[in-house]
Amino acid sequence: MAxxxxxxxxxxxxxxxLAIADDALISGHRASHWTGVxxxxxxxxxxxxxxxAGINHADLWYQLVLDGTVDDVSAGxxxxxxxxxxxxxRHAIVCERPPRDFAYTLARHWVLDRFEAIRLASLxxxxxxxxxxxxxxxLHEHRxxxxxxxxxxxxxxxxxxxxxxxxxxxxxxxxxxxxxLFEPVEDEDQAxxxxxxxxxxxxxxxxxxxxxxxxxxxxxxxxxxxxVDAAVPDEAAFGRRGCHTDDFVVDVWxxxxxxxxxxxxxxx
Amino acid sequence: xxxxxxxxxxxxxxxxxxxxxxxxxxxxxALVLARETHFRHDExxxxxxxxxxxxxxQDPTLLERQVDISYRLQxxxxxxxxxxxxxxxxxxxxxxxxxxxxxxxxxxxGEV
Amino acid sequence: xxxxxxxxxxxxxxxxxxxxxxxxxEPFEWMPDxxxxxxxxxxxxxxxxxxxGALPEREWIARAPTLKRKRSLAAKVQDEVGHAHLIYRVAExxxxxxxxxxxxxxxxxxxxxxxxxxxxxTWGDVACIGFLVDGAAIVTQRALLDTSYAPxxxxxxxxxxxxxxxxxxxxxxxxxxxxxxxxxxxxxxxxVNRWWEPIMHFFGTAVPAEEDxxxxxxxxxxSNEASRQEWLNTYVxxxxxxxxxxxxxxxxxxxxxxxxxxxxxxxxRLAQIVKGEPTEATASRLYWRQLLHRHHAWVHDxxxxxxxxxxx
Numbered sequence: 001m002a003x004x005x006x007x008x009x010x011x012x013x014x015x016x017x018l019a020i021a022d023d024a025l026i027s028g029h030r031a032s033h034w035t036g037v038x039x040x041x042x043x044x045x046x047x048x049x050x051x052x053a054g055i056n057h058a059d060l061w062y063q064l065v066l067d068g069t070v071d072d073v074s075a076g077x078x079x080x081x082x083x084x085x086x087x088x089x090r091h092a093i094v095c096e097r098p099p100r101d102f103a104y105t106l107a108r109h110w111v112l113d114r115f116e117a118i119r120l121a122s123l124x125x126x127x128x129x130x131x132x133x134x135x136x137x138x139l140h141e142h143r144x145x146x147x148x149x150x151x152x153x154x155x156x157x158x159x160x161x162x163x164x165x166x167x168x169x170x171x172x173x174x175x176x177x178x179x180x181l182f183e184p185v186e187d188e189d190q191a192x193x194x195x196x197x198x199x200x201x202x203x204x205x206x207x208x209x210x211x212x213x214x215x216x217x218x219x220x221x222x223x224x225x226x227x228v229d230a231a232v233p234d235e236a237a238f239g240r241r242g243c244h245t246d247d248f249v250v251d252v253w254x255x256x257x258x259x260x261x262x263x264x265x266x267x268x
Numbered sequence: 269x270x271x272x273x274x275x276x277x278x279x280x281x282x283x284x285x286x287x288x289x290x291x292x293x294x295x296x297x298a299l300v301l302a303r304e305t306h307f308r309h310d311e312x313x314x315x316x317x318x319x320x321x322x323x324x325x326q327d328p329t330l331l332e333r334q335v336d337i338s339y340r341l342q343x344x345x346x347x348x349x350x351x352x353x354x355x356x357x358x359x360x361x362x363x364x365x366x367x368x369x370x371x372x373x374x375x376x377x378g379e380v
Numbered sequence: 381x382x383x384x385x386x387x388x389x390x391x392x393x394x395x396x397x398x399x400x401x402x403x404x405x406e407p408f409e410w411m412p413d414x415x416x417x418x419x420x421x422x423x424x425x426x427x428x429x430x431x432x433g434a435l436p437e438r439e440w441i442a443r444a445p446t447l448k449r450k451r452s453l454a455a456k457v458q459d460e461v462g463h464a465h466l467i468y469r470v471a472e473x474x475x476x477x478x479x480x481x482x483x484x485x486x487x488x489x490x491x492x493x494x495x496x497x498x499x500x501x502t503w504g505d506v507a508c509i510g511f512l513v514d515g516a517a518i519v520t521q522r523a524l525l526d527t528s529y530a531p532x533x534x535x536x537x538x539x540x541x542x543x544x545x546x547x548x549x550x551x552x553x554x555x556x557x558x559x560x561x562x563x564x565x566x567x568x569x570x571x572v573n574r575w576w577e578p579i580m581h582f583f584g585t586a587v588p589a590e591e592d593x594x595x596x597x598x599x600x601x602x603s604n605e606a607s608r609q610e611w612l613n614t615y616v617x618x619x620x621x622x623x624x625x626x627x628x629x630x631x632x633x634x635x636x637x638x639x640x641x642x643x644x645x646x647x648x649r650l651a652q653i654v655k656g657e658p659t660e661a662t663a664s665r666l667y668w669r670q671l672l673h674r675h676h677a678w679v680h681d682x683x684x685x686x687x688x689x690x691x692x
Contacts, residue, residue, distance in 0.1 A: 280404050281404075281533055281534055281537060314406070339448065339451055339455060340452075340455045342544055342545045342548055344545075345548035345549065345551075345552050348548075348552075348555070351556070351559065352555060352621065352622070355555045355621070355622035355623065356621065356622065356623070357559075358558060358559045358560070358565070358622075358623060359558070359622060360623075362623055364623035364625070367620040367623060367624075370620055370633070371632070371633045372617040372620070372633055373613050373617070373633060373635075373638065374635075
């Protein structure tokens, strides 16, 4: 896309918005795995909507990254969503993990959507009016995701030993890695000072813990609640700075971007 | 006494619609009583009842949308006249315009 | 649930006469065993096909070339799963539980349409499945709006309405490739060549309407050949208009008869596809589903409730 002049992606604004957009795109991409193979037809339909929302929301955030710098907005969105090298993606590593089993998928869904709702709620106060407006819109749509995630959380907890054990395994895998969601993007302090990101990722972690911990405790998962000062495990760290695992670099990224990359400038 | 929700089908190919409620001691009685409570003007061809306590209503705000989902609707696709013309021009450029000269039914390309 | 049916030639004749007179059968009515059996067979195969049809397209959600295509393909495949959901319910109303149909499908004993046994290679396949294969399904599904089993006809109204979106979705992808680069055009032309025979197969042999039990028992209202001709009427001119050739040299429309001539497809090959050993594509799709299914036995009672769903 040589003729497409993308904006400077290294600014704090771009980095913050790319983190949000990439979280949505990559977790949506992974959610689409369940299409046609979910444990029930009803769940199949539900997860497809969650996948579509991820892709759709990523599109909307990429449009804000572009900030009117390109004439062809769709081409600009695709250059961001599909045209970057793996190390330019800013999603947290927990988003790129494969769906594993349905219990892991549900545990991650629960964690990610509670996190996203909290981040969006804080972004509603952004000094960037477009960011604030989009956050309010998406927060509204997130309600379904939260209700859907909580629905299965409750039923797996009460669903007998095997379901509860599997959910516990899912949370055991997801919770430590979820801490990578709260790592700051490059120059995040600047974005916070500007008011673009009213609450930095580190403080979002406190809010997320406050909201998630009581529910995890009630579900008998108190021992899995991350400590306030727990470090991000090495294997899930620095996603926000572009470090990714083979789950992204070898699995998601080549498949997701190959067709786009093989036909530079083509229209589809 | 209990409350029953009543559903009726106006025509054989119409969906069951909610038409109202009635009070009755049990489902069997509700089925008899629904006839003259809700269908005495020939409002339908079939009906069913369900105890109100088994009828759960979702908060309608869960259906409100703020994000455009037109990609899921027919309205999300447009500009076909221009797109077809672009494909024709591409076909001409590839020397494939002769395909258009083959006989086809007069009213072809019936839209779905 | 349905009334008990017994073999009763007099009642059967009356039932058939009522069908001929346009009677629509409701689940609570008496019906001959043959009617029930034929409908279950046909409707189960239809629902299975919606699921198996979702799988080849699903493979491309991960690979779609733009974010717009990615989300609209996801939405389109979601609709196919939604159709399966609606159509399985119709078979359930005839006494066949959804879980049983689903498990048979996964075990490899459930039948589904020939066109969903094939692999996909390029985005051109996505265009062909979305426009031409779906188009064939639209043609046959529209003919089902008149089916005699009322719950099926009602569901088809909803399905056909959603299919008009899929038609747009498919045409849009097709036109973009036809107007695209030479590589994109080739990708499309090659895929059309691949899909041509499976689509000709899809409509079935030109069995005369009076010899087709599905027509006699009011399941289908139209002959295989009538459906094939309608598809040719609609889709061949569309392809020619965008510069895509059709691989059958004999294919031609005769304005005098209003009929299309074409090379008879190889019917043995169709029998092999739908009745023989599973194709590699089907085997791998089913193997993978079996694996996921087995792996998730623990969750089935949780997501579906403990009792198998029963017809109401």
